[in-house]
Amino acid sequence: MASTSATNASSPIDLKELDDLFSWNPPRLVLRPRVDNRKPATTTGPPAFFGRHFSRKLALQQVVRLPSLVEDLAKSVDLALEKHALPELSGLFPTAAKRMEVAQKLEPYVRDEKGVCQIYSRTTGDYCPIVASTLALNPKAPGWIPLIRWTEAVSRTRHAIMDAELTFYAPADTEFGQRREEVIKTMESGRRRILEAMRKTQSPLMTFEFKSLSAGPAEVMTAVPELGKFKWPYCGSPDHPCSDPKHKNMRDEVVVISPGLDALHLPWNLPSSSGGTIQIPPTTQASPFFLQEDPGISSVPEPAGGGKRKRTQAFKTSEGRTTAKDKGKKRQKTDVDNPAHQNHHDVSAQSLVQQAWAQATKADTSLMVLHSGNHEVIGVRHRESQTLFVSDVIEPHICVNPSYGKLHVGVCIASIEDVCDRKVRQGAFADSGGEGSGGGGKGNGRGRGAKKRTTGGLGGGDNSVEDELAIMKTIYGASKCHMLHMFLRYDVYDSPVPASFIRSLRLPMSQNCLSSPFSPLNRAQNECMTVILTSEIGHGATGVALRGTLKPENMKGAGVLDVVVKLAFDDGQRDSLKKEYKLYLLLRAKGVQRGITPIIGFFDDDADGSACALIMLYAGVPISDLERNLTAAECNGAMSVQDSIHCAGVLHDDIRPDNVLIGDSGLTIIDFGHSRQCSKKAKDQERVYLQSILQGLAGESW
Ligand SMILES: Nc1ncnc2c1ncn2[C@@H]1O[C@H](COP(=O)(O)OP(=O)(O)OP(=O)(O)O)[C@@H](O)[C@H]1O
Numbered sequence: 001m002a003s004t005s006a007t008n009a010s011s012p013i014d015l016k017e018l019d020d021l022f023s024w025n026p027p028r029l030v031l032r033p034r035v036d037n038r039k040p041a042t043t044t045g046p047p048a049f050f051g052r053h054f055s056r057k058l059a060l061q062q063v064v065r066l067p068s069l070v071e072d073l074a075k076s077v078d079l080a081l082e083k084h085a086l087p088e089l090s091g092l093f094p095t096a097a098k099r100m101e102v103a104q105k106l107e108p109y110v111r112d113e114k115g116v117c118q119i120y121s122r123t124t125g126d127y128c129p130i131v132a133s134t135l136a137l138n139p140k141a142p143g144w145i146p147l148i149r150w151t152e153a154v155s156r157t158r159h160a161i162m163d164a165e166l167t168f169y170a171p172a173d174t175e176f177g178q179r180r181e182e183v184i185k186t187m188e189s190g191r192r193r194i195l196e197a198m199r200k201t202q203s204p205l206m207t208f209e210f211k212s213l214s215a216g217p218a219e220v221m222t223a224v225p226e227l228g229k230f231k232w233p234y235c236g237s238p239d240h241p242c243s244d245p246k247h248k249n250m251r252d253e254v255v256v257i258s259p260g261l262d263a264l265h266l267p268w269n270l271p272s273s274s275g276g277t278i279q280i281p282p283t284t285q286a287s288p289f290f291l292q293e294d295p296g297i298s299s300v301p302e303p304a305g306g307g308k309r310k311r312t313q314a315f316k317t318s319e320g321r322t323t324a325k326d327k328g329k330k331r332q333k334t335d336v337d338n339p340a341h342q343n344h345h346d347v348s349a350q351s352l353v354q355q356a357w358a359q360a361t362k363a364d365t366s367l368m369v370l371h372s373g374n375h376e377v378i379g380v381r382h383r384e385s386q387t388l389f390v391s392d393v394i395e396p397h398i399c400v401n402p403s404y405g406k407l408h409v410g411v412c413i414a415s416i417e418d419v420c421d422r423k424v425r426q427g428a429f430a431d432s433g434g435e436g437s438g439g440g441g442k443g444n445g446r447g448r449g450a451k452k453r454t455t456g457g458l459g460g461g462d463n464s465v466e467d468e469l470a471i472m473k474t475i476y477g478a479s480k481c482h483m484l485h486m487f488l489r490y491d492v493y494d495s496p497v498p499a500s501f502i503r504s505l506r507l508p509m510s511q512n513c514l515s516s517p518f519s520p521l522n523r524a525q526n527e528c529m530t531v532i533l534t535s536e537i538g539h540g541a542t543g544v545a546l547r548g549t550l551k552p553e554n555m556k557g558a559g560v561l562d563v564v565v566k567l568a569f570d571d572g573q574r575d576s577l578k579k580e581y582k583l584y585l586l587l588r589a590k591g592v593q594r595g596i597t598p599i600i601g602f603f604d605d606d607a608d609g610s611a612c613a614l615i616m617l618y619a620g621v622p623i624s625d626l627e628r629n630l631t632a633a634e635c636n637g638a639m640s641v642q643d644s645i646h647c648a649g650v651l652h653d654d655i656r657p658d659n660v661l662i663g664d665s666g667l668t669i670i671d672f673g674h675s676r677q678c679s680k681k682a683k684d685q686e687r688v689y690l691q692s693i694l695q696g697l698a699g700e701s702w
Pocket residue numbers: 446456537538539540541542543544545564597616617618619620621622654658659661670671672673
């Protein structure tokens with residue numbers, strides 16, 4: 001029997017329940033025969049197609065057996081138990097009686113992976129997260145209220161096989177939703193901020209891949225730990241990647257994914273940290289948004305003499321890396337029977353692992369569970385070495401020491417520890433300092449408390465007149481620059497040579513607009529500015545939003561501006577970004593000066609126009625992130641900004657707390673991607689809506 005720590009002060013009844021749950025194993029599943037007596041399918045749909053467009057820096061390089069993983073995961077439960085006394089056995093704890101009730105209704109007969117997934121959902125997925133959540137996040141809560149939950153995520157991921165995620169609960173208007181919010185308020189502040197940020201973006205803590213009993217039998221599962229060096233199937237080949245116009249969306253989707261950082265204090269032991277060796281395959285760190293800049297996926301073959309393209313060098317890191325030329329040669333030899341060229345995908349350990357890795361990379365998770373009912377492998381994605389460390393095959397219905405209950409509570413705890421460590425680490429990489437958990441593929445670069453710089457908005461806030469003038473002067477200087485050099489300096493990115501962009505979109509504008517320092521026509525052809533991207537704020541409908549600093553070159557006395565760069569990649573995103581830019585120009589032309597972000601300009605990628613960028617001043621954090629009530633003056637200010645926008649004939653049409661920012665310069669309304677001309681009725685409705693948002697955030701004071 002798994003034993004709980006004797007040091008905590010919980011009652012013997014509670015400890016017995018906990019021990020019982022830890023010793024729990026799910027039933028053995030049985031394949032339900034098909035009515036037509038046909039053999040059950042041993043194949044499944046093709047792996048997620050977007051994974052086949054991965055660059056080398058994202059692809060899995062090797063699978064390594066890590067037998068100690070299971071023991072380490074169980075240990076994380078013991079460690080959590082040692083730290084705290086436990087809450088009383090009230091709330092949603094899956095007691096033996098509740099589990100018995102479920103077991104009586106559960107039929108262990110399954111036909112396909114959906115059946116396997118449903119049984120997992122009704123048992124392990126229900127029992128273990130709540131225990132892990134209480135142990136790792138809120139042991140002082142007055143009862144067992146889960147802050148994390150297991151969810152199927154099939155529709156979201158477009159995969160042909162069942163998969164699932166562990167995520168933080170989003171707020172819900174239920175009794176437990178309210179109790180959950182109260183529990184969150186009692187959490188330690190660092191973890192609380194991470195939890196809040198992750199549930200806002202619905203970022204998962206870990207991912208799951210399911211197979212049916214017939215598609216993931218013992219032979220397939222036992223082959224997983226033996227895979228060794230991994231041959232990642234590409235669409236096209238690594239040296240001549242897919243350029244099919246029909247796949248552009250998928251390439252764009254992949255190109256913004258960053259491998260991210262590994263946790264520093266891993267909740268498991270890797271061979272390297274226990275004295276063994278991990279062979280780290282050479283990788284090249286590349287721009288997350290320029291496909292052609294990763295030498296591994298260059299669309300132009302390397303010149304025969306190994307001559308390097310300027311852009312190829314641009315995002316290459318220095319020491320110990322294999323050159324693009326060397327890599328190309330090695331790949332050519334092994335690429336002859338590239339499975340990406342095959343149209344069918346046999347169920348195999350290879351395809352299972354590829355899908356799980358692709359999904360974990362997309363979701364930025366480290367832990368993954370590969371589960372086929374009576375067999376399971378737990379994997380850990382190590383980003384730096386592009387290695388998947390895997391447990392030996394576990395048989396859920398008979399595993400002991402640890403039993404399945406304890407193992408999966410440990411899996412959930414370890415995933416929480418891993419995420420918290422990584423978020424803290426990413427925060428240290430964000431230039432903005434303060435509270436942000438920026439950097440990384442999915443980080444939130446909204447950190448507050450940045451070094452004092454000229455920050456967005458025009459008036460209404462705390463900036464002095466000198467600050468305002470410095471901002472105006474620098475914006476004016478920037479608005480004259482035709483060229484833009486963009487560097488990446490966050491997370492794993494450090495580009496020594498910039499990507500270059502050219503100002504575009506000469507718009508027919510009114511005289512009023514021409515005289516504005518923000519007009520793109522107001523420029524000298526050869527002047528240039530530099531933007532250093534320092535963190536990622538998030539992804540939206542119009543692409544990705546990044547935070548950075550801007551400095552016009554050759555301009556005496558110009559300060560450094562805190563900016564936000566919105567990058568668009570596909571046609572739809574580009575159109576929406578263009579529309580947003582035009583809206584900003586229109587509003588300025590109609591005299592709306594306060595409460596909307598000053599725009600520096602709209603730029604196209606100099607090389608092939610595959611990306612475009614809208615650059616604007618950084619305007620602060622969403623009002624919903626504010627840890628105090630809004631003041632009456634701030635609420636009135638926001639209402640008057642909205643009135644001036646309406647007066648200009650524009651309906652924002654996407655007013656929500658995320659699109660009203662508060663910064664050094666007061667309140668700013670952003671994101672005009674959905675805006676349109678408005679009727680009086682629509683204006684009034686939008687007015688009432690903003691009023692109600694502000695009322696909710698102002699408390700009594702307004
Ligand atoms: N000027 C700015 N200053 C500070 N943060 C900003 C600024 N512009 C955008 N952001 C941040 O970036 C996020 C995404 O920006 P925005 O909403 O404009 O993008 P989007 O692609 O249109 O997103 P969505 O699909 O949510 O509408 C915002 O929620 C906000 O936090």
